[in-house]
Amino acid sequence: MTERMKEGVRLPSREDSLPKRFYKAVSVAETERGWTLQLDGRGIRTPMKNRLVAPTQTLAQLMAAEWDAQGKRIDPFTMPITRLAHGAIDSAATNRDAIIGEALKFAETDLLRHRGEDAELARRQADEWDSYLEWAEKTLGANLPAVTGIMPAETTPKAIAALQAKAKAYDAWQLTALGQATALTASALLGFALVERHATADEVFSASRVDETFQAEHWGEDAEAAARAERLRGECLAIGSMICAL
Structure with missing residues (x-):
């Protein structure tokens, strides 16, 4: 041998x-x-x-x-800002309507609008999310009320039109940040909050993880879930860094 x-x-x-x-x-x-x-x-x-x-x-x-x-x-996995730049240059400039449309779909079933039936979880969600809903109505002109349970929340054409108008005013870089942050957090409102610099990337990511944090406290978190959360946090921080650099 x-x-x-x-x-x-x-x-x-x-x-x-x-x-x-x-x-x-x-x-x-x-x-x-x-x-x-x-x-x-x-x-x-x-x-x-x-x-x-x-x-x-x-x-x-x-x-x-x-x-x-x-x-x-x-x-490329270790170069998130470069990948965001590729998206802004290669995709956002020619696919604006598709990116905006996808973000608006999230707004209709936005994470921040749906509250759990568990009293403690609902309290945490309200503490973390209500301020974003108030900001969206005051600053973006979009009234997006919260609901309890899994039934879709009512979304008025006026609210969607307000978000659409805001997104249409974004350049390719801001639009890329909006699309990526919305998909990452399952919340168009958090995406807008990040682009508008209403909240930091850390704050936005923390807000998106209220449910997961609650579940981990009660049932524990495995290593795979923790690793995925850290990866998503890194992506969110990269989006925030890009916005701050514009």
Whole structure:
């Protein structure tokens, strides 16, 4: 038996499928279109072959930090702000109506509007969520009342029209943040709160986890659920960082 056979066959890992790092220096430069990320002095493109250009120097620097932190291989999973930029440039600019429509669907069955029948859980939900409903009515012009149980809450055309008008005023970067934050939290209101800087990313994520936190306190939380929550928190923080950098 050869030494190679004794050692066994090495199975390919996820890292093996990742592209190798092909650059040494990462920098940002100002152009006529905005701030571009450069690898060894050359600009790079998005998956759809568009130029990767940020509207602000701060945002470009955040992306540059992600690229500079890569090791021998490039792992997109560790580059959430760059992925958000790809979405803003490749998708949001041409799919505005679809992104807005999806966010409005969430508003009709918004997480913050549906309260549990358990008294303690309902109290926590009210403490955490009522202020967002009040803010939505006062600032966004959308009256979205809360209901108890799983039955859909009543949503008026006026409320949806108010949210739609607000979303239509967003640029591609803000719209990307709205779409991603809404899907991540199951709440259009939390998505708007983050884009409008009414709440921080940590506050938004914490508000989205009231039910899960309550259940974990009573029944425990397994390692897989905890890992998923941490991953989602990281994604939410990245969205918040992008908004603050615009």
